[in-house]
Amino acid sequence: MQRDTRQRRAIRRAFEEAxxxxxxxxxxxxxxxxxxxxxxxxxxxxxxxxxxxxxxxxVELPGEPPRYEVAGKGHHHHFHCRDCDRVxxxxxxxxxxxxxxxxxxxxxxxxxxxxxxxxECRT
Amino acid sequence: MQRDTRQRRAIRRAFEEAxxxxxxxxxxxxxxxxxxxxxxxxxxxxxxxxxxxxxxxxVELPGEPPRYEVAGKGHHHHFHCRDCDRVxxxxxxxxxxxxxxxxxxxxxxxxxxxxxxxxECRT
DNA sequence: AACATATTGGGAGAACATAATCAAGAAACC
DNA sequence: GGTTTCTTGATTATGTTCTCCCAATATGTT
Numbered sequence: 001m002q003r004d005t006r007q008r009r010a011i012r013r014a015f016e017e018a019x020x021x022x023x024x025x026x027x028x029x030x031x032x033x034x035x036x037x038x039x040x041x042x043x044x045x046x047x048x049x050x051x052x053x054x055x056x057x058x059v060e061l062p063g064e065p066p067r068y069e070v071a072g073k074g075h076h077h078h079f080h081c082r083d084c085d086r087v088x089x090x091x092x093x094x095x096x097x098x099x100x101x102x103x104x105x106x107x108x109x110x111x112x113x114x115x116x117x118x119x120e121c122r123t
Numbered sequence: 124m125q126r127d128t129r130q131r132r133a134i135r136r137a138f139e140e141a142x143x144x145x146x147x148x149x150x151x152x153x154x155x156x157x158x159x160x161x162x163x164x165x166x167x168x169x170x171x172x173x174x175x176x177x178x179x180x181x182v183e184l185p186g187e188p189p190r191y192e193v194a195g196k197g198h199h200h201h202f203h204c205r206d207c208d209r210v211x212x213x214x215x216x217x218x219x220x221x222x223x224x225x226x227x228x229x230x231x232x233x234x235x236x237x238x239x240x241x242x243e244c245r246t
Numbered sequence: 247a248a249c250a251t252a253t254t255g256g257g258a259g260a261a262c263a264t265a266a267t268c269a270a271g272a273a274a275c276c
Numbered sequence: 277g278g279t280t281t282c283t284t285g286a287t288t289a290t291g292t293t294c295t296c297c298c299a300a301t302a303t304g305t306t
Binding site for chain 1: 183184185186189200202204205211213214215216217218219220222223224225226227228229230231232233234235236237238239240241242245
Binding site for chain 3: 124126129147163
């Protein structure tokens, strides 16, 4: 059976407290505040386990290794800060996507990525 | 000075005839129709040269290695076919992007990626 | 507390994309 | 045509991300 370890708790907590998608390295850094001995292998292992469990979802952005976020948030997009490199959630969705889909193509889903400076880095 | 080689001609021609972004491997396959001995190292070398020259631009899509397309096309987005894995250009741009940008964030640019089936794969 | 076993940490290593190396070949110029 | 030197092709190396392995450790159970 699945055990409730300090490491797994720290990892889950990091996601909940961060409130935005985390890369494995970001996750390691945050979770190490709870469990300083945490290793990167454990991070990857738990990311996989939490994904299979349906608790985590993958966030893929152009030219970036995957990040992960807590699942079940409903349709949203992401904002990537070019300064601090963090990714934030964006509510809502711009207008008529079907309208720009090429003739004859079947649109199934879409991703939208905003770039710029987050509130903190803007100053 | 820069020499005009069969390989370089084949690579340029592949981009022009394809009319959509190419991965290094796709480029190799296409350009080998002209120059069967073409090697992957030459492909990467010429991609870099053509980029520095401003003739090529990088197209980054989520979770994918970069593709490249002929530069100077003006603002557009991309459609990724889940079946044939090819990427196509999409004209136009959906509505009000600033409207969904989080409070206090500075929006500088955006990417938009459509997914589904291209005309050929739809059948 | 003692046991059974899931989990961890750290290092080795697989997988992938791309860059460096270098001898051989091919453009450009005389 | 001969020479110079840029370019190529094949191989090897590199960087990155992620997985595997295994002895040591921690958890849940009795």
